Amino acid sequence: MSPTAPALASKLDNLRSSAIRDLLKLTTRAEIISLAGGLPDAQLMPRDRLAAAAEAALTTQGCLQYTESPGWAPLREVLAVRESARLGRQVELAEVFVTHGSQQALALLAEVLLDPGALVVVEDPAYVGALQVFRAAGARIVAVPLDAEGMRTDVLEDLLARGERPAVVHTVSNFHNPGGVTMSRERRVHLAELAQAHGFWVIEDDPYGELWFDRPTPAPVATHSRNVIRLSSASKILSPTLRVGWLIAPESVCRGVELLKQGADLCGSALTQQMAAALLADETWLAGHVAHVRAVYGERAKALVHAVRTRFGDRVRCSDAAGGMFVWADFTDGTDTTALLSHALDAGVAYVPGSAFAVDAGHRSALRMCFTTSDAETLGDAVERLAVAAG
Amino acid sequence: MSPTAPALASKLDNLRSSAIRDLLKLTTRAEIISLAGGLPDAQLMPRDRLAAAAEAALTTQGCLQYTESPGWAPLREVLAVRESARLGRQVELAEVFVTHGSQQALALLAEVLLDPGALVVVEDPAYVGALQVFRAAGARIVAVPLDAEGMRTDVLEDLLARGERPAVVHTVSNFHNPGGVTMSRERRVHLAELAQAHGFWVIEDDPYGELWFDRPTPAPVATHSRNVIRLSSASKILSPTLRVGWLIAPESVCRGVELLKQGADLCGSALTQQMAAALLADETWLAGHVAHVRAVYGERAKALVHAVRTRFGDRVRCSDAAGGMFVWADFTDGTDTTALLSHALDAGVAYVPGSAFAVDAGHRSALRMCFTTSDAETLGDAVERLAVAAG
Known part of the structure; x- marks a missing residue:
């Protein structure tokens, strides 16, 4: 008799596999220029510095053992210094808790902060990793749209006025994935005021904030209220292989996260946490390294946006190339980007259709393009191929 | 207005922090010999080989990027070869899925296999990491006692005859933590037959199986039924810093785990997975390395058991020193080991009271002693101090 797995079947329904990951499997053919991924450029990752840090850590036995659940203490100290400056x-x-990438921070926070059926407000289009976590937690999800200044906090205010009581509001405040936009200072203040007035948590998910191209981002939402839990990561500025993310939250929340982390996976890797600490603590080197990543990504982003605007004119409206890893574009003539995708693949270019980021439905004429792993010329070719496919 | 966190308060009640971890915080004073930990000996971890593997991995960019959610494919291939030989x-x-330590395998499996209120059968005394996971999943937990031959499968059979229908039965089949015992071949066959007859999953949690001292363990429970999901780990034979555990399960279960892993933390570390693959693939070296760990731990275990039997005689009954990391002992005169602990700390020795491993209550005269990190002479001193404390 085979085991029954009632939970398995129903959970597979609830947890649609990330459309992005499934697509990536189709777009690895060499002849296709993929703007569909969401990966930082491995060529820009500081391999020599990481190798030196690994070698230094491995000169003693200290990095071989289980480490503390909240993270290796000297790494938490480095992060406290960085975040003190930022906040x-x-x-x-x-208040500092190290997680296995910031995705784990989101997953553990959802468990700590949400009862089944609790209301979570997300942005639309949404970060799919957050949708996945909140759906798995059994939350009721309501979306608030983005515009060029980030989350429409006026729409959130209307929801609150109608009596909705979110437990958590999730925002990617800087260089939104997939929306490309950054929340304005005014909206940040407004969101913080609403959190204070109505007593909800804001999760400020900020993996891209340091990747600004022309000017730094406004002060974090977390500077305006202690109801804001801040998430960030070493993945986009150093390397995802470290699996080092972190959250900054009140001590009571960190204690809840610690109990759950012990059950989830006991602790992180002492080795990769020591490597991350060494690189993050070397402020002079890090500033130069991040400036280089910014310069390279900035050039690519501008090439992509320039090509889209030149080739498509008014037919496509796209976000500014201000930072982060993504450009979000909308066909103003109603072109269905899901239907277009197979033609685009035939023409040799891949992207993620906007519908993959829709909370319910919508964004059917939109697409997300990642500019991090192609040079300017290749990005120009990609846009040309897209134009051929779009006819 | 501060955020309400209703879930937080109730979940803190459900998830008692691991008594072991809390104790560890008290027993790091240099004058105390701690048998309370549950850590492998970092001095025996192959630091030079790990350093060479890290250096080799970091000669290319390939180990810097996000890796696949089920694990780096060449590591999964190495594990498939190893597990094919074992099974x-x-x-x-x-069928092979790499997790962030085998604790994560347990946590993800609980989510995939259990609906809230589902029945889980565990062994008593229990592995506290499993209790934590199953409690967090909202399972109803029923305990089956251990004896010298492992899980009392006759008691499980009685439960089934009374109409209980477990979704999962969890066993630490080899060198039980904390019980020290290994399930006999006959019990393995019986457990597999019950799983087949009644259609439940067995989770065979096996981090210690390779650490046998005199003779190898019986074939895994998983050799007797495809209803058995096998868990193991590189933590005890190589190093916990790799955070490499794995599960062997039917493909449908692995697919469910993959969806949950994406939400939980996206993927593991390509770097530490490449390091693990390099060391696990070098079979000749690995055989010699594990033989050395066995020899050292075996000598320590025998010294501890000998000291207990010599010093306490009939007053304490303890498990054989056959493998793994722990000896479980029982005061036959009813000495309360929780009350004894403060006297023991005064006398300069720490252990974990049996009650920390009780599913409901019980084991009040028992204690768990870890022999991995002290040499034979120190273990003799520890037992002497314990005898002083016990009066």
Whole structure:
């Protein structure tokens, strides 16, 4: 008799596999220029520095053992210093918790903060990793649209006025994935005021904030309210292989996350946490390294946006190339980007259709393009191929 | 207005922090000999080989990027070869899933296999990491006692005859933590037959199986039924810093785990997975390395058991030193080991009271002693101090 797995079948329904990952499997053919991925450029990752840090860590036995669930203490100290500078206040060690990438921070926070059926507000289009986590937690999800200034906090305010009581509001405040936009200072203040007035948590998910091209981003939402839990990561500025993300939250929340982390996977890797600490603590080197990544990505982003605007004119409206890893574009003539995709693959270019990021339906004429792993000329070719496919 | 966190308060009640971890915080004073930990000996971990593997991996960019959610494919291939030899059949790649330590395998499996309220059968005394996971999943937990031959499968059979229908039965089949015992071949066959007859999953949690001292363990429970999901780990034979555990399960279960892994933390570290693959693939070296660990741990275990039997005689009954990392002992005169602990700390020795491993109550005269990180002489001193404390 084979085991029954009632939970398995129903959970597979709830957790649609990330459309992006499934697509990636189709777009690895060499002749296709893929703008569909969401990966940082491995060529820009500081391999020599990582190798030196690994070698240094492995000169003693200290990096071989289980480490503490909240993270290796010297890494948490480095992060506290960085985040204190970013937030303009003294961040205490007890507020810093290291996770296995910031995706784990989201997953553990959902468990700590949400009861089944709790209301979570997300942005639309949405970060699919967040949708996946909140759906798995059994949350009720309501979307608030983005515009060029980020989350429409006026729409959130209307929801609150109608009596909706979110437990959590999730925002990718800087260089939104997939929307490309950054929340304005005014909206940040407004969101923080609403959080204070109505007593909800804001999860400020910020993996891209340091990847600005022309000017730094506004101060984090977390500078305006202690109801804001900040998430960030070493994946986009150093390397995803470290699996080092972190959250900054009140001590009581960190204690809840710690209990769940022990059940989830005990602790992170002492080796990769020591490597991350070494590189993040070397401020002078890090500033130069991040400036280089910014310069390369900035050039690529501008080439992509220039090509789209030149080739498509008014037919496509796209986000500015201000930072991060993605450009979001909309066909103003109603072209269905899901239907277009097979033609685009035939023409040799891949992207992610907007519908993959829709909370319910919508974004059927939109697409997300990642500019991090192609040079300017290749990005120009990709846009030309897209134009051929779109006819 | 501060956010309400209703889930937080109730979940903190459900998830008692691991008593072991809390104790570890108290027993790091240099004058205390701690038998309370549950850590492998970092001095025996192959630091030079790990350093060479890290250096080799970091000569290319390939180990810097995000890796696949089920694990780096060449590591899965190495594991498939190892597990094929262990299980005596061809294990397919689709049956192998790499997790962030085997604790994550347990946590993801609980999500995939259990609906809230589902029945889970565990062994008593229990592995606390499993209790934590199953409690967090909202399972109803029923315990079956251990004896010198492992899980009392006759008691499980009685439960089934009374109409209980477990979704999952969890066993640490080899060198039980904390019980020290290994399930006999007859019990393995019986457990597999019950799983087949009643259609439940067995999770065979086997991190210690290779650490036998005098003779290898019986063939895994998984050799007797495809209803058995096997878990193991590189933590005890190589190093916990790799955070490499794995599960062997039917492809449908692996697919469910993959969807949950994407939401939980996307993927593991390409770097540490490449390091693990390099060391696990070098079979000749690995055989010698594991033989050395066995020899050292075996000598320590025998010294501990000898000291306990010599010093306490009939007053304490303890498990054989046959493998793994732990000895389980029982005061036959009813000494309360929780009350004894403060006297033991005063005398300069730490252990974990049996009650920490009880599913409901019980084991009040028992204690778990870890022999991995002290030499034979120190273990003799520890037992002497324990005898002083016990009066």
